[in-house]
Amino acid sequence: DAKTTQPPSMDCAEGRAANLPCNHSTISGNEYVYWYRQIHSQGPQYIIHGLKNNETNEMASLIITEDRKSSTLILPHATLRDTAVYYCIVRGDSGGSNYKLTFGKGTLLTVNP
């Protein structure tokens, strides 16, 4: 089962920042927070991941709270092409070192013109 909780849907105006929340209150010390997104009929696309510190790359920023029980994915200037389902995933050694990604239902982000 997914170890994260996300809102089912969110809206954002084009050009504004999109802030997608995720709760992972049972995260353990060696588990990472990963974000993927999936545009309709395509495979999931990796966005960013982090362990404790905030992270930034060319796509997004990841803010992880100090207690690591929640995080926020920030798309600084959302465009219409950012409309997708966004998945927040806690990934760790679930036994056998397979490091599999366990997806929930994600958040459908709709960017409006």
Added chain:
Amino acid sequence: DTGVSQDPRHKITKRGQNVTFRCDPISEHNRLYWYRQTLGQGPEFLTYFQNEAQLEKSRLLSDRFSAERPKGSFSTLEIQRTEQGDSAMYLCASSFGGVGTEAFFGQGTRLTVV
């Protein structure tokens, strides 16, 4: 590096037929994962390979499903005696290293069983 490649992209088959899908991971990625995704749901884990060894299979992977990864390179997923409930997107992902390294997905194979 061309990313994870899956073939075919679409497959329509009649119930009872066998189908085989292929996944070519990113070169030198030692870990390979298969997922299945039905409409409105997130991807569900099916099985995992480290190099050529299949180390975990989900209970979703019935006896009609078999996966191989000969020589630790490409992988195949075969479904025997397909059923309408097998209609889904089948996704492949690969990664190198441990939990802190990202996994990359292919574009998937859309299977429709009629």
